[in-house]
Amino acid sequence: MTDLVVAGARPLGSDAPVDVEIAGGRITAVVPAGTGDRGAPRIEADGRTVLPGLWDRHVHASQWAQRARRVDVSSAVTAAEAAALAGEFVAGRDEVVGMGYQDALWPDAPDRALLDAATGDVPVALVSHDLHACWLNSAALARHGRPGHPTGVLREEEAFDVVRVLDDVGDEQLDAWVGDAMRAAAARGIVGVVDLEMRWNAADWTRRVRGGLDAVRVEFGVYTQHLDRAIEEGLRTGDVLPGTEGLVAVGPYKVLTDGALNTRTAWCVDPYPDASVGDEFGLATVAPEHLLPLLQRATAAGLVPAVHAIGDRANREALAVLAQVDPVATPDGPRRGSIEHAQLLRREDLARFAELGVVASVQPEHAMDDRDVAEHHWAGRTDRAFMLRSLVEAGAELALGSDAPVAPLDPWITIAAAVGRTRDGRAPWHPEQAIDARTAIDASTRTAIAPGERADLVLVDLDPVAATPEELRTMPVAATLLAGRATHLAI
Numbered sequence: 001m002t003d004l005v006v007a008g009a010r011p012l013g014s015d016a017p018v019d020v021e022i023a024g025g026r027i028t029a030v031v032p033a034g035t036g037d038r039g040a041p042r043i044e045a046d047g048r049t050v051l052p053g054l055w056d057r058h059v060h061a062s063q064w065a066q067r068a069r070r071v072d073v074s075s076a077v078t079a080a081e082a083a084a085l086a087g088e089f090v091a092g093r094d095e096v097v098g099m100g101y102q103d104a105l106w107p108d109a110p111d112r113a114l115l116d117a118a119t120g121d122v123p124v125a126l127v128s129h130d131l132h133a134c135w136l137n138s139a140a141l142a143r144h145g146r147p148g149h150p151t152g153v154l155r156e157e158e159a160f161d162v163v164r165v166l167d168d169v170g171d172e173q174l175d176a177w178v179g180d181a182m183r184a185a186a187a188r189g190i191v192g193v194v195d196l197e198m199r200w201n202a203a204d205w206t207r208r209v210r211g212g213l214d215a216v217r218v219e220f221g222v223y224t225q226h227l228d229r230a231i232e233e234g235l236r237t238g239d240v241l242p243g244t245e246g247l248v249a250v251g252p253y254k255v256l257t258d259g260a261l262n263t264r265t266a267w268c269v270d271p272y273p274d275a276s277v278g279d280e281f282g283l284a285t286v287a288p289e290h291l292l293p294l295l296q297r298a299t300a301a302g303l304v305p306a307v308h309a310i311g312d313r314a315n316r317e318a319l320a321v322l323a324q325v326d327p328v329a330t331p332d333g334p335r336r337g338s339i340e341h342a343q344l345l346r347r348e349d350l351a352r353f354a355e356l357g358v359v360a361s362v363q364p365e366h367a368m369d370d371r372d373v374a375e376h377h378w379a380g381r382t383d384r385a386f387m388l389r390s391l392v393e394a395g396a397e398l399a400l401g402s403d404a405p406v407a408p409l410d411p412w413i414t415i416a417a418a419v420g421r422t423r424d425g426r427a428p429w430h431p432e433q434a435i436d437a438r439t440a441i442d443a444s445t446r447t448a449i450a451p452g453e454r455a456d457l458v459l460v461d462l463d464p465v466a467a468t469p470e471e472l473r474t475m476p477v478a479a480t481l482l483a484g485r486a487t488h489l490a491i
Contacts (some may be wrong), residue, residue, distance in 0.1 A: 053191030058401030074100030112152030236302030420469025
């Protein structure tokens with residue numbers, strides 16, 4: 001018996017509407033419009049485009065859920081302005097947390113004394129746009145066990161330690177905020193996310209689903225600090241957690257091997273301009289000789305690696321290490337792993353992604369955020385930044401994501417950036433690296449509109465193949481179905 005018919009929908013790029021019949025959470029038939037089961041409940045698509053449900057392959061769910069509840073300092077173009085913005089919020093508060101500062105092009109440097117002068121005795125912690133640095137005043141430094149720090153700017157692991165504490169707002173409150181964020185994501189066509197938050201995500205997502213959060217599928221990452229626990233509990237990539245209604249599965253083992261471009265910690269072959277001694281090439285947060293045993297241990301336990309690499313040297317070394325680990329058997333077949341970001345590359349490394357079967361997990365909107373930073377700190381090499389088309393032409397598998405909260409958890413913003421390489425009316429940045437809408441959507445989906453596939457679907461008002469980048473960025477989403485169940489319905 002048919003549970004639902006999505007009637008009169010047009011598959012991507014097609015003018016011939018179809019009826020999609022669904023039963024038991026799966027597509028059972030795709031037939032010409034008007035010939036589907038007339039006795040079943042229906043969603044009248046009225047010629048809208050139907051796509052497989054969209055995935056965001058790189059999200060930090062807790063931080064994304066909290067971003068809207070923190071002070072936004074992203075508009076600041078100087079350190080003094082960012083400090084002043086934070087200072088506007090200290091009155092009557094016992095702590096201020098801000099998000100989004102980008103200091104790579106500031107004429108003045110973030111400094112503890114500058115922040116102290118604007119904020120006084122209230123602890124203030126500002127998290128950088130790329131999440132790889134925090135700027136704290138003296139009161140916050142004392143609260144986080146770092147009194148007397150010379151600048152108040154913490155990078156990489158020191159910053160992550162602070163962010164973990166800032167994110168600890170209590171399970172009940174955090175779950176409510178994450179629930180709101182996931183329902184909003186479903187309203188943009190999202191059916192699944194890969195959550196790479198630095199938490200013990202197995203417990204978080206099990207609790208959330210049992211508490212009624214059923215808007216999206218989730219694959220959660222495991223970090224090195226939790227690797228022993230994951231192995232002891234027998235977690236393997238692709239395994240569905242019991243008690244989660246099939247919605248929560250084990251994702252990859254995530255490890256960071258360098259930092260980020262805005263923080264000037266991305267590990268690069270060539271030096272940064274005007275870098276201090278010792279920081280000329282960025283930072284290898286996990287050296288290759290330490291990375292290999294970590295990946296070998298994880299893959300032997302059935303966890304697929306997801307290696308953060310932004311700089312071209314970090315990517316080169318990560319690919320070399322991934323070549324030495326065996327693919328992991330998963331329900332979707334053998335997988336060697338992914339490079340998360342693959343932002344700055346050497347041309348000679350492009351073919352290695354395909355040769356090794358390493359997924360390039362990329363975030364196209366970062367190109368819009370980082371274009372000016374790259375032109376300064378990676379001057380003369382930006383033709384090798386965010387090389388989406390070159391990766392596709394080299395045979396690599398792309399997986400698109402947002403890295404929310406670094407970019408919004410909105411797949412249409414991601415797709416628009418991949419297709420148009422532009423935002424805010426600016427000229428496209430290295431348009432030779434743009435990809436077409438169909439390729440971008442393929443890199444944002446995991447299923448097909450065919451019998452036997454999961455009935456994870458999205459209906460949109462415009463044909464993405466014919467839409468402009470501006471139209472893609474604001475794509476109207478009429479409905480999102482998760483296993484045939486509406487998680488968003490606006491028709």
